Amino acid sequence: MASREPDDLPSPSLAGGFAGLLARLMHNLPEDQIRALSGIARLRDIPRGTEVVTEGSPPDEIGYLIGGALGMQKCLPDGRTHIIGLLVPNDIYGRLFNGPAAYDIVALTEARVLAFPRAPFERILEASPEIERRFLVNVLDELDSAREWILLMGGHKIIERLASFLVILLRRTLRGSGPRPAEAPVRVRIPIRRTDLAHYLGTTPESISRALHELESQAILRLLNAYEIEIADLPGLVRISGADHLGPE
Amino acid sequence: MASREPDDLPSPSLAGGFAGLLARLMHNLPEDQIRALSGIARLRDIPRGTEVVTEGSPPDEIGYLIGGALGMQKCLPDGRTHIIGLLVPNDIYGRLFNGPAAYDIVALTEARVLAFPRAPFERILEASPEIERRFLVNVLDELDSAREWILLMGGHKIIERLASFLVILLRRTLRGSGPRPAEAPVRVRIPIRRTDLAHYLGTTPESISRALHELESQAILRLLNAYEIEIADLPGLVRISGADHLGPE
DNA sequence: CGGTAACATTGACGATGGTCAATGCGATGA
């Protein structure tokens, strides 16, 4: 049970104009500003493993992730790397006005981004406070996401952390895709390898594997293959993720 | 070895004018805007245990922490609480333009803050893009702090997490206080109780205690009392923490 | 079609740390 490619590009067939995407990204913006932004946007496909942003160097672009997954990671002195943030479609990366990046950003899968060259983007922001405020709100949301991860990492048992991860992944995956599919079993794609996921959750691939199969044996989910799972009991997953831990299962 | 009061107010004897503080908070701002901000600022002393911001309700003020410690915490369905962020002097809290707070903010010790009523603060921000951009940069820094914590929580052994915590605490405590005292033993005050610290690091008070005394037995630090420690071997502490950065700032 | 590479899984074992219970210590108040 192992497929070698976690890659997953939903291939949004957008032909030239990004106005729709941008409108969703920063809704309620005046028409002319949407047009100004889409004028400098460039669609880029990024092969897996590419370093999109390198720690210590000021990033030369702001990116809006459309497909695939990016990981923010930090290399420790002992050679190991730690993933400290996962970017899924609809996330933004890059820094503004704010010096060099503090972390590497690496494509964990093949990825597709809408890239804004940094300088023109900043000029547009300076010229239009509405966009800047929209961006500020986006950063505040990122901050909430980060705090959510801190909460996740506080879970003692890794099955709790894994459940939290899946809940968050589910929510973020569904985010931005129309109406919520009510209460049917939902399929989710884990966009990264076990090793990366393990680093992300502060554990090991072996423990990830065991926890996943433990969840399967509890009928919380089904493992279709190494990267596709089907959530069969979402309330149960949520319960494990943080609420209930009185009895020993 | 236990003193009941972790409280600690450095008592900045500022008499009426906050211009100096504000100038440091948002340096490079024009004089008139500093004055506009200090016009609406209010100094508040907050007793320990007070809920400064309550989850779910839009905060009615933006705060700049001067003394003491605030904790951002989340109450889980099972009644436990998790600390997901620690605010030390020079930190900012509060949300702008952005809906209700996602977490409680509680005074872990007696604390002193410079409070800006939300509405006038937002008006000043809307009227002056410089301040707004400054605030954006501050939020981006907060985001970096949060990611730093995620990295910290990824450490497998709690002695690593504790060492990371102490390194970060040291840096944040020193931040904003003049030049660095070169290589002498540094005294640091842990501003919170063992239980809170344990929740923060995703562990238990017992393990915190053991890790602290383990560090002492390695001559990395000395425990003066439950809340005051003296860092005797900073490089050693950094080495154990796994990271290699003790940035300036 | 094999063969190999890359990754996931599984099992065994030992270390780390969570849990429970008991004890120590400092502050506060009668």
Added chain:
DNA sequence: TCATCGCATTGACCATCGTCAATGTTACCG
């Protein structure tokens, strides 16, 4: 001064998880 309260510490025990080694599975390449 003593009693008590809140918290920190310490010790014993055992569940959990990290580590190492072996095996299973899939994709890719000759």
